[in-house]
Amino acid sequence: MASDSERNERMEKIVSLCKRRGFIFQSAEMYGGLNGCWDYGPLGAEIKRNLKNYWWQKNVIERDDIVGLDGSILTHQKVLKASGHIGGFSDPMVDCRTCKARFRADQVCEQKCPEKPSKSPEENACDLTQPREFNLMFSTHVGASSDEGSVAYLRPETAQSIFVQFKNVLETTRQKLPFGIAQIGKAFRNEINPRNFTFRSREFEQMEIEFFCRAEDGLRLTDEWLERRIGFYEEIGIPRDKLHILDVPDGERAHYSSKTYDIEYDFPFGIQELEGVAYRTDYDLRKHGEASGKPIEYFDEQSKEKFVPHVVEPSAGCDRTILALICEAYDEESLTNDKGKEETRIVMRFDPKIAPVKCGVFPLLKNKPELVAKAKEVKALLAPLMNVFYDESAAVGRRYRRQDEIGTPFCATIDFDTIGENGPELADTVTVRERDSMAQERVKIEQLPAYIGGKLV
């Protein structure tokens, strides 16, 4: 078990790599940053795309019983009133009368007083106010006027548009229970203390499924989804022993839930939630039916009964999953180089599905036109199929290291053998080097798409 300081150091290295190589930047960094908001750089944007596409592929495209939705972020106040978010989606806050800082009342011991950062407000004997509720939603005004009627909110979860469109989706897709509606998109919470890099941020992306069912199937399906979702994390490269399941106890679950499992990951900063699998019962559909005066019901053709469906919700944090993937991938390896010297190789051991770049393509030398031309041919062959990075600068060993550091699983080097200088047998073959084992193999150019493509799924 790593010590706290080792874990902190590891996390600092990860944050630094993310910035240095273009995974994640602070939003508006050049203006001092917008606290709790992050921009994915070129590599981070590719990881995000890979993760979202894989999630959608497995949960929507390959399943008959789940369909997609892509709802608006701006949300009608009536939706969030009915769902309970306007009344109840808040954190208890306390203010310090001396230093004016604001703290989450339930996290006072974990927080630091800005006046004396070595101490918590409690240790510092801060003069704290009574807790007040602070709503976590961002509000704005829609339309030309700025009165109460024009208030709308940035959605605090993607789930609500699924509930309010349930009837439209049911009618247009002719689905039968149990079935799900899936959505990927941004959600927003005005967290008082954004922290742990992208982990707790104010703007984040969710990947949510609302899986509708009969009441009697709710608990069983919650357990099934828990297992399926754990399998998903394993498929993208998070080993089972780094995942923890928290059976959220009574009194700590959200107001709508009668059973919730949190799937947690062992981050360097602690064991924290990646996804909640919540049995939301019929709470949301019932509330929206009541508030709108139009009951949201399902008609069972066999039993001829009408009822409000129950729902199981596997709700994954996209940014948190990316952070877990980055933390899990980060590795430092001691190697002895060509000159017999010890050196450290930093390697991001991403699953090839997730890796932002799939293949580096290198001409051995940049001043040899035949090598460069051939390398560009190889690049053009692979580019329609996968994200390729062409690099001709510096020694090949250094180019490998650069790709290791961003987790590129394969590199293809075009050398004199490739251009036929050592006989026809090796002509039109390249050296393919695998990231983790650093093993090299000779592969025919025409077989490259299948060779690499087959290892990406």
Added chain:
Amino acid sequence: MASDSERNERMEKIVSLCKRRGFIFQSAEMYGGLNGCWDYGPLGAEIKRNLKNYWWQKNVIERDDIVGLDGSILTHQKVLKASGHIGGFSDPMVDCRTCKARFRADQVCEQKCPEKPSKSPEENACDLTQPREFNLMFSTHVGASSDEGSVAYLRPETAQSIFVQFKNVLETTRQKLPFGIAQIGKAFRNEINPRNFTFRSREFEQMEIEFFCRAEDGLRLTDEWLERRIGFYEEIGIPRDKLHILDVPDGERAHYSSKTYDIEYDFPFGIQELEGVAYRTDYDLRKHGEASGKPIEYFDEQSKEKFVPHVVEPSAGCDRTILALICEAYDEESLTNDKGKEETRIVMRFDPKIAPVKCGVFPLLKNKPELVAKAKEVKALLAPLMNVFYDESAAVGRRYRRQDEIGTPFCATIDFDTIGENGPELADTVTVRERDSMAQERVKIEQLPAYIGGKLV
């Protein structure tokens, strides 16, 4: 040329189909709707994914000289102050002193007075105020306090995060001019009069490239990007003769632009902009350099010069493009059916790349277990490769019509030949029916992935 009433009728049919089949729903419809916001239903969400993925594939994955970014929606006020959006991003508005309605001052003749909807405010002799500027950005407060310092905005364009991250991207990617940064994401404008279905909405998605270059290349690259972008629309199924190019005259361009082309499409409600290709000069990078006190410069290794790059921006509206694709695809065809009766076939002639469902899979009869089992095998074979819709209810002809109406390019029917009842020669073959020609072909099951897959690119 279709008359106005024919065009209106066509648009009404399209809007109705979009709701009926689950392409697009009004946001919060069950609560009366949130004006200017839309939710993409199961089919709309797939079209959107197809369009965004194709755009990213062509502009980022297949190009060496463009990298991606995925920035936050919440935007620091300093960013938008520097860019000119806080001061200048507004529409002139007038109010009617009688009916209290608010109109865009520059569109008074086109708008209708709510008191007398047959007349414009001008025709109605409304008592209008002097124009006032109305800022189009949505604002909110970030953090625990609600003072001026905590104001942030929902980005009015994705472009700004590209400009403020320019230096980080340049440093992490080692790109050389000319090169681009691409982004797909939501943007928000508090339009006073959202209208024309999803065309002018308050929440929308952009697909933007900021292509940085030397000053002397700006105008040439603007022309090149215009051509390339027109080619893109042709590739996704919008014919060249439905596209119009507007060379935006002096005085009508945005404040940052010295040359802008609008690429317009001939919508049923008029010729309207899909994309702007704007030469933004060095305006944005220069402004952010000035405002932050940190000049944003590029160092040319050959000339040893430092300068602020110029930028060409092809900025496409994702929702507008989807609406154009839907309008373009919609077709009604008169047919004589099996019984010699005239009927109308509604068919969405989407390009196969864009179509939300790629293949319908039908067992001829649902009460014949061998047919159903075989059809499910076919579905399982295709599902990892494309979006498939399995349908076993009603006559096959009716199932074809349902797929025509959502634009599915292929349907595979599993019949008695497939299960070997008419000899080994036809066993394991299916009938593949093509949407537009309605031609049918017999294809071996094992060849289906290649047969259909090859027609989707």
